[in-house]
Amino acid sequence: MTPASRGLVRLLNTAGGRVLCLAGNIDAAAVDSHLRRYGREPMPVEGIDAGSVTGLSAPALDLVLDHLDAAERAGRPIRVRRSPAVERLLTAVGR
Incomplete structure (x- = not known):
């Protein structure tokens, strides 16, 4: 896979707060x-936007789950925008 075709992971500061x-x-x-x-x-985030993800490696799934777990432990519900690929994986792990 070339760097140009690799997916992106960013933290963005938005009007609604920080979003992974x-x-x-x-x-x-x-x-x-x-x-x-x-x-x-x-990082504390108010949301996860994974709506345009086409595939998640095991480390990428772990990254998403780590952010969800941290928010849950802190008592902060966060919104998650899911692509079909992300929906399948999160459903498979009971999220």
């Missing part, structure tokens, strides 16, 4: 790049 945005086919390298930039601890 994922797009495309999120491979381990994209997740690693995100973790190098922001650290391993999940």
Whole structure:
């Protein structure tokens, strides 16, 4: 996979708060790049936008689940926009 075809993982500050945005086919390298930039601890987010994800690697799924778990532990419900690929994976793990 070339860097141009790799998916993206970004933290965006929006009017509604911080959002973890994922797009495309999120491979381990994209997740690693995100973790190098922001650290391993999940950032507090108000939402996850994964509506344009076409594929999630195991590390990408872990990243999403880590953010969902951190929000749950903090008592903060967050909204999740899911593509069909993300819906299938999150449903498979009981989310």
